[in-house]
Amino acid sequence: MGRIFEVRKSSMFARYDRMAKQFSRVGKEIAIAVKKGGPEPDTNPALRRVMQNAKGFNMPKDRIEAAIKNAMGKDISSYEEVLYEGYAPHGVAVLVVTATDNTTRTVANVRSHFNKGGGTPGNSGSVVFLFKHLGVFKLKSDGLNMDDMELELIDFGLEEIGDDADGNIIVRCAFTDFGNMQKALEDRGITPISSELEWIPLNTVEVTPEQAEDVFKMIERIETDDDVQLVFHNMA
Structure with a gap:
């Protein structure tokens, strides 16, 4: 069963806003975890996971605690996780994980990113398999x-x-x-x-370096969206 994994990330965030994007992502994940399982990490495995990951990229403790406190507020936006699917250029399948308080806005933005990046947005179930x-x-x-x-x-x-x-x-x-x-x-x-x-x-798609650049350009466009948490693809 043991084997070596070549761990790939879908794409790199633009350098200038990488940390800000990570902190925003964690803040939303904390809000979702607290709403589902409460503010105590000892009894909320999802919250423990998010807090551990936050520490992994040096998110300050006070910011983590503030995010938990904010998630308990009655007026905080209620985020939900929504998965969007589609194809990048050259037949590369793409999954977009979002955390949104306005699905109408998010679906419009994600579809726009696919179209402007030379890809094709898909319906639910078109790619996830x-x-x-x-x-x-x-x-x-x-x-x-x-x-x-x-x-x-x-x-x-x-x-x-x-x-x-x-x-x-x-x-x-x-x-x-x-x-x-x-x-x-x-x-x-x-x-x-x-x-x-x-x-x-489950399987990967082989592309040329030039084609890979087209795919990454579209993914980077998607990743800049405030509602987007993570992007996954099947490009080799």
Whole structure:
């Protein structure tokens, strides 16, 4: 089961607003988690996940606490997660994860980004079948044995275990087993570097460097939208 993963990100945010975009994304994720499970991380696994990821890219503690407090306010915007689908140029499938308080605005903007980027927006179900929804945990390898972990975690939904180019251990489980895997790691005193719900392509599309540039230009356009949280694609 163990193998090396080449961990890819859908695209890089523009350098000038990368941190601001990350903080905005976490703020919305906190709002969604608090609304669903309450403000106490001890009893809210989704909130624990978001807080851990926030610490991973050095979001200040006071900003995390302020986001939780704001999420408890009666007047705070009520965000919901919505998934949009479509194709980038050259037949590359794209999934866009959004957190929005106005779906009318968001769907119009996302469709516009696809069209202006040379892609084609799709209906629900048109692309998602090309991906698998997985929980992805990145762990420091210090003191951990991959073979032992595979045996210990198989009963908690482990689907794949491997390492990335930086030597970190990557654990993947089904979306529905995310909570079980999170608790299994916590019970063993393992704090992930990050833990995300990702859409992993079942197969990838080969493109030329020039075609890849066209795809990334469209994805970067989408990622600048305030309602967009993450973008996934199946480009090799």
